[in-house]
Amino acid sequence: MMRNSNFVALILTHGRPDNVRTVKTLRKCGYTGDVIIVLDNEDKTINQYREIYENTYVFDKKEIASRIDEGDNFNDRRAIIYARNASFEIAKEKGYRYFIELDDDYTEFSYTYNQCGEMEQRSIFNLDKVFDILIDFKNKTGALAVALAQRGDFVGGKHNNIVRGELLKRKAMNSFICDTDMPFKFFGKINEDVNTYTLLGSRGKLFFQIPHVSLNQVTTQQSKGGMTDIYLDSGTYVKSFYTVMYAPSCTKIRLMGTVYRRLHHSISWNNAVPKVIPESCKK
Template sequence: MNIVELSINELIPYENNPRKNDEAVQYVANSIKEFGFKVPIVIDKDFVIVAGHTRYKASKQLGLEKVPCIIADDLTDEQIKAFRLADNKTGEFAEWDIDLLDDELDDILSINMEDFGFMDIEKDLQDDTYTNEVNIPQYDVSGENVTLRQCYDTLWADELMEEIEQSNVSHEEKEFLKEAAKRHIKFNYRNIAEYYAQASPEMQKLMEKSVLVIIDVEDDQQDKYIENFGEDHVCIFSKDEIQKKFDPMDLSEDRRTIVYARNACFDIAKELGYEYFLELDDDYTSFMIRYIEDGKLKGKDIKDLDAFFESMFTFLDDSKALSVAMAQGGDFIGGKDNTFFYKGLSRKCMNTFFCNTNKRFNFIGRVNEDVNTYTLLGQQGKLLFTFTKAQIIQKQTQSNKGGMTEMYLDGGTYVKSFYSVICSPSCVKVGIMGDKHKRVHHKVNWEYCTPKILNQKYRKR
């Protein structure tokens, strides 16, 4: 195979090229500028481009006069057509190993990887970076004059109440159904924040009392919570009592971890009369739906969270799963070429847990409780899913001062991986990752983790 340098003006783009590549040209140009022209353009005997249209456009953009080429004069016309398609198609079946990619990005310090399309990845791949920096996402009040009527929408509730009123059920049943219909009132939390900022001190105090705060008896801010929200609006649980219900997997007395609250939520929700609840970590800023458009993986903020949450809880019941979750930014590395998006469902479940109080399960292990739980229960045939077409948008994890941050800093971020190995030694392993900055991290081998779900057609009768 010979590589020859040809004038870029001699090359002829293939007029029927089915690959849309304009969005990638700048990234390829950046790559050529940074690393040089390392991958030649493949052309046929007539100098028509077979593979490398994006490199051709990038070269024109950079003003290159000559480019390296390989002349594929050993291929028939049919093979040329097939190779042109195969060269683009075969790459679609590859996917990123998120942990290894995370590590590789960590080792690149002097090169800006955003120049090559990683701008939406690096900020999502910092699962093991813990700092004492306070970085709480806060809403910036615009000062807009918002009325109370703009803070909520009763359309659905009003229509349902009208239907209830016209029904032939008893008066007592109507009153019950009307109360239940109020759950369809939609609140605009942006407008509520704007209204709160301009409300009177008395109104602000009353708005704060509509909040339910859940803390544990070891919280040193307990008195402050009660003072701000009122005793009736603060639920306090005991870590001692909760610990009797699950296996922390160690003898440590350090209880600055989330697993106690995760398990307590089942009891608290049941006591308050809730059938469904959603557990969220504290570093999320928005909820998004992901979709393919114009050959790119895109996303839009979910505007009707009530409808989305109701759909997730409906699926939770219909699928008979213990919990379902939303995907994270790191799951979509590689964009549309990442096969994760197309799965629809993944067998892992972490960070956002949609739960039903009637299907209680216990999170396991003092740390890494999400991985511990979905691997161990998954091996037992229990169903826990991630819906791969919805994503939570998050700040850098564990960036807030206190709690888990300080616990990890004190004990070492690597410790959590060993808890998952103890839970599921047949499918979870740990190893040294990294080149310059080595660290220990876990990896799940899914072929050995969860039993496969088979279609009924495979059952022999």
């Protein structure tokens, strides 16, 4: 069991009650704590979720929308930003201090390195301990959020910059370990994770990706429901430009990929976040 008993896993989902893979994956990987399925009141499949899952929570999507910066005036609420922001209130209302926000389509949680420091993906079977350690890290660094890496972050093998030694990234995507005593807002209807860690990061707030542990998930746009519909409607061009709006001093749009090229955001970290001045510069 976890040392932090005041911790809960929140699974943010919409429109796919028969395909919430993350619940089984959490249990398979050794998480024994509480799980809440987070739904919005515009989901037409709420009753189906309730028939399958014991612990669900339905929040008012329009009400949450009225209190956040969506970054547009499209009146289209098919996005995860509302659940992300509602999660702080849900966890606090239910009596938890710490929580992790998870998508509903994870198939594996894994270690990235072996005991010799070599890259070797191995399944996690003691996720309780991993979450405890990540909470400890968050508290010691004062970070607003810490996230697991995604397997796509390691594309390139030994030439990948994470493998070359840049172990700690100033970003948090997809999964977020947060503290209700340190709330923050997500910005922008789409690309909300990148919008948030670039905008708040530029103000000196800390977001970290922990590369030693990672998650695997279903490929974007390959699973019905969730965010798939809005991604298919707008494409990565619109998605990426939300971040340019929020952080124009450090982001731009570029082509990404080798075979199937697509537009994607690119962050200049030299311009993105404040840096610690070396002690040698002290007068």
